[in-house]
Amino acid sequence: MARLPAAKVVCIYGVEETDESGCTDKTAVGERMKLPGGHHFDENYPALAKRLIGEIETRQGKANVAEK
Template sequence: MPLMPEVARMGGATILCLHGVEESDSLCPCLTGRRLTAAAHPGGHHFDGDYQLLVHQIIEHPPPAPGRAP
């Protein structure tokens, strides 16, 4: 499934894109925008099993409050 068209359909949504540095086909490095946070973490698609790192990353980047600009 081509993901870029799906991301484009998200409009002004705030996006946190996490990917492994060993991934060669991640869309994250190709994304741009002021509502985008992209972060590369050790490992591949499964982040070397360090899911706690992902949990902390997600908690640290909550979406903006409704009606507020990022």
């Protein structure tokens, strides 16, 4: 993970898997997003999808501004 471009990385993990997640590793890059639940985020996939889409849209907006 340390080789990935930090500006393009959002590492999402469940609060119940903090100790096992690669997101909490000291070498992990990018933004960390801790969500309720474990590895399957309490199976609340619609909420997870909404958060992911929001993050993608935010980053696309930042990229579009940088290009201008």
